[in-house]
Amino acid sequence: MDRRQFLQSGAALALLAGGTGRAMAQATGPAPRAQYDAILEKILAASPQMATTLGLDSGAHAPLKSRLDSRDRAHRLNLYQPLLEAQAALAAAPRDGLGGRDRAWLDTARWNADAAARIAAFPYGVVDNGYNYPCPYAVSQLTGAYVSVPDFLHAQHVIANRDDCEAYLARLASLPGLVDQDTATTIADAGRGVVPPGFVIDRALVQLNALRADRGENAGLVRSLAARAVTAAVPGEWQAQAVAIVDGPLAAALTRQIEAMTSLRARAAAMAGVGRLPQGAAYYAMCLRFHTTTEMSPAAAHKVGLAQVAEISARADALMRAQGHAGGSVAQRITALGKQPDQLWPNTDAGRAALLGDIEARLADMRRRLPAYFDTLPRTPLEVRRIPPAIELGAPGAYSQSGSIDGKRPGAIYFNLHDTANWPKWLLPSTVYHEGLPGHHLQGSIANEDAGIPTLIKLLGSAAYNEGWALYAEQLADEMGVYADFPLGRLGMLQASLFRACRIVVDTGMHALGWSREQAIAYMIDNAGETQDDARREVERYCAWPGQACAYKIGHLEFARQREQAKRRMGGRFNLKGFHDAVLLGGAMPLSVMATVVDEWSRGGRRG
Numbered sequence: 001m002d003r004r005q006f007l008q009s010g011a012a013l014a015l016l017a018g019g020t021g022r023a024m025a026q027a028t029g030p031a032p033r034a035q036y037d038a039i040l041e042k043i044l045a046a047s048p049q050m051a052t053t054l055g056l057d058s059g060a061h062a063p064l065k066s067r068l069d070s071r072d073r074a075h076r077l078n079l080y081q082p083l084l085e086a087q088a089a090l091a092a093a094p095r096d097g098l099g100g101r102d103r104a105w106l107d108t109a110r111w112n113a114d115a116a117a118r119i120a121a122f123p124y125g126v127v128d129n130g131y132n133y134p135c136p137y138a139v140s141q142l143t144g145a146y147v148s149v150p151d152f153l154h155a156q157h158v159i160a161n162r163d164d165c166e167a168y169l170a171r172l173a174s175l176p177g178l179v180d181q182d183t184a185t186t187i188a189d190a191g192r193g194v195v196p197p198g199f200v201i202d203r204a205l206v207q208l209n210a211l212r213a214d215r216g217e218n219a220g221l222v223r224s225l226a227a228r229a230v231t232a233a234v235p236g237e238w239q240a241q242a243v244a245i246v247d248g249p250l251a252a253a254l255t256r257q258i259e260a261m262t263s264l265r266a267r268a269a270a271m272a273g274v275g276r277l278p279q280g281a282a283y284y285a286m287c288l289r290f291h292t293t294t295e296m297s298p299a300a301a302h303k304v305g306l307a308q309v310a311e312i313s314a315r316a317d318a319l320m321r322a323q324g325h326a327g328g329s330v331a332q333r334i335t336a337l338g339k340q341p342d343q344l345w346p347n348t349d350a351g352r353a354a355l356l357g358d359i360e361a362r363l364a365d366m367r368r369r370l371p372a373y374f375d376t377l378p379r380t381p382l383e384v385r386r387i388p389p390a391i392e393l394g395a396p397g398a399y400s401q402s403g404s405i406d407g408k409r410p411g412a413i414y415f416n417l418h419d420t421a422n423w424p425k426w427l428l429p430s431t432v433y434h435e436g437l438p439g440h441h442l443q444g445s446i447a448n449e450d451a452g453i454p455t456l457i458k459l460l461g462s463a464a465y466n467e468g469w470a471l472y473a474e475q476l477a478d479e480m481g482v483y484a485d486f487p488l489g490r491l492g493m494l495q496a497s498l499f500r501a502c503r504i505v506v507d508t509g510m511h512a513l514g515w516s517r518e519q520a521i522a523y524m525i526d527n528a529g530e531t532q533d534d535a536r537r538e539v540e541r542y543c544a545w546p547g548q549a550c551a552y553k554i555g556h557l558e559f560a561r562q563r564e565q566a567k568r569r570m571g572g573r574f575n576l577k578g579f580h581d582a583v584l585l586g587g588a589m590p591l592s593v594m595a596t597v598v599d600e601w602s603r604g605g606r607r608g
Contacts, residue, residue, distance in 0.1 A: 042086075044064060046078060052156050080132075083112050084116035087113040128148065137196045138186050142541065146182070149175050157171065165225065177253070197543055272517040272539070281512065291547040294464070294592065305503075312501055316498060363384065376585060383411070397415070397416050465591065495528075511542075517539055558595070566579055
């Protein structure tokens, strides 16, 4: 689960719901809470969509519910602009005398303010408000108002009364202007020599044309408002008003964007990576640093990825040979195992029910194991759900959704069961542990349930931390003995880890070493056992989000490294439950901050 999934999960609504804090050591010194609150207010002003996501678009903030985030040049940093403006003040905030958690929070805020400055140093690129990542292209298959706003309006904009409907229409009416802002930024950046690769433009054009063709009463943007207004029993001509916007100004703005992107297609390079852009090497290094929250260079990351691919492949090879699977490369054998009949559930309702039952059973087993490894456990319930069939084709394979503190909304993990062949029995468990327990649900719920963590800190998050923990959770599940009677299940864990290692190689290969898109796709197929379509989709994603794919495995390696380092330092004093409290209590943080936290804990200091 990435930062956008966390914010859209509904968990962010719980951040301000109050509740009982964890029984843990409390901060001992004065913390810059007023600064955090001031920054948060500016973030909400800069990002009205964030206010809606956080559930803060009512009361004094009610006007924000009628606005969308500006996408003009002056607002290209989005929510990172207030952090940039606060950089000097945060740097001057006294750190001495702060308790462990308060020091970590200040370090986290400072790190993000510095990251904002690093992003702002480049004259091109945006922080796209769909995911809040630094992106080189304002419009791609993953970025742009045309991608993020329709999803936001449907999933985040609540419709409960007339004011909500009016606010929806106001936001919809502003969407054409945002599309035009994206178009202007794209043209301006092209003048600086920043043009997306041809295949990125091609994917974006397919989606842009599809959105422009989605018109009339059946348009998604129209149905979202009209249907929910009926459900909420709000009378009015909402459908007709929405159609007028979608078929008029929005269609015209999309036409202008399509024309601009089509014009740029003739100038687009085939080269996939950002190394070809002005200051491209430095831009990629910035993106890599942002996503991994480390000082690791692209060359060093590439070596790490290659070493991990070799190491994990060797482990997978030995395991498969021990199970009688010896023919072909590791990737070929992984692919073959994915098609083995005895490892598949029938692609029927009964088969899907059996698959979901297996997930439930594994979670129940994990709940019994957790107390031996964790002192702090989440109170939030966890449910297993199928992704609704109506949206399966465009949905990811699996994702988690955090619950609320008050218990009214449980956490959930969703699985795409359009085709059960995508979930062979040996591959499924590692995803259950990654998304559920002891992965995202455990880590996210512990943080969400702690009312003492500043909202700003929860908002900032860290992909390397969040995804690193989830991969560490996969490793931990193995250490807990879940595969003692199912050795092929351990292969599923290794395949997931191998896939993340290949991501590092491919991402750094394209953006720092000049790899082609085709070379990257071939590497994913040959080393991770990916299908052609899946590998293409993954590689093209990395082109639009430089560095993001490296966060997962690098984050995992840091969790594992910090644990082993603490073990060596502490010897017999090491306690795994204590380590887990040290890294979990207080919320997500950059990996560099986590290293300081673990160092303090392992030397006998108290975190907090």
